[in-house]
Amino acid sequence: MRIVHSIAETRAALLELRAQNRTVGLVPTMGALHEGHLSLVRAARAQCDAVVATIFVNPTQFGPNEDFSKYPRTFEQDCELLDRERVDLLFAPDAQEMYPAGASTFVEVEGVGDRLDGVSRPGHFRGVATVVAKLFHIVGPDRAFFGQKDAAQVAVLRRMVRDLNFPLEIVVCATVREADGLALSSRNRYLSADERVQALILRRALGEIQARAAEGERESSLLIETGLQVLAMEPYVRLDYLKVVDLDTLEDVRDTRNGALVAVAAWVGATRLIDNVVLPPR
DSSP states (O other), rough: OOOOSSSSHHHHHHHHHHTTTEEEEEEEEEEEOOHHHHHHHHHHHHOOOOEEEOOOOGGSOOOOTSTTTTSSSOHHHHHHHHHHOSSEEEOOOHHHHHOOOOOOOOOOOOTTTGGGGHHHTTOOOOOOOOHHHHHHHHOOOSSEEEHHHHHHHHHHHHHHHHHHOOOOOOEOOOBOOOOSSSOOOOOGGOOHHHHHHHHHHHHHHHHHHHHHHHOOOHHHHHHHHHHHHHHTTTTTTEEEEEEEEEETTTOOBBOOOOEEEEHHHHHTTTEEEEEEEEEEOO
16 A cells, blocks of 8 residues: 655556556545444445545544544554555645645535534534545545445535536445444544443434334424434433434425435534434335
8 A cells, every 4th residue: 555645646646547547436534444434445445446545634624622633543553454455545644735824715515514514513514525625636536435424424525526526426335333233433432431332322213213214104203203202211412413304405304205314413421423324215
């Protein structure tokens, strides 16, 4: 695996790959890699000739009271994992490389980017869209791979790709979970042993909603009520939102006849976690 830190080096390496007529898959990450990230790498390896991964803890997607300074950074371990997965190129820039002095241009996806986490974390999706647009521009991948756990982010990026005519396909891979159902997240390492148990309530709430939907319930308000009843069983978990929304626009939907995304975000102790499930059309 070749490791590069500058945009110029990355573009030179991509020119070499393109000269060999190799399709390129991109896996953007903020490091602190886990099996969820590695599943994206494996999907990229299966679908593309060459795999480019990135590690960059993007400061513009963190709010002033969020965890940027303490976000886990495990670069050497991450490199070992990516090398083991036969990643061809790792781009690991610093903030000065991605945001030169005086940078004042941002990408904002209005509407979609103002919903779900866009409400709870103002400016978050602007930071995400900006850095991912930069990575798309630098790498020029044929496909870019993201996890279903970040469904709201996926909706924002799909709209950005459409609106800005990026010539690539976004591939969404299934959420990877622990054996007990907890969605893998780099932030899980913040949880104490007790909080780790408490966090399971998110998956239980989503599972109850899925079960009720499978029984034929379509009204979003009743499905949300089901989830809230489950979440109330864990008083140490503080709910941010539980929503039933359109997969593409993230707007609330009254019923799930055409399919829907059920998304939840909550604080477990001081750690904010997200999860979701997709309800199929009925």
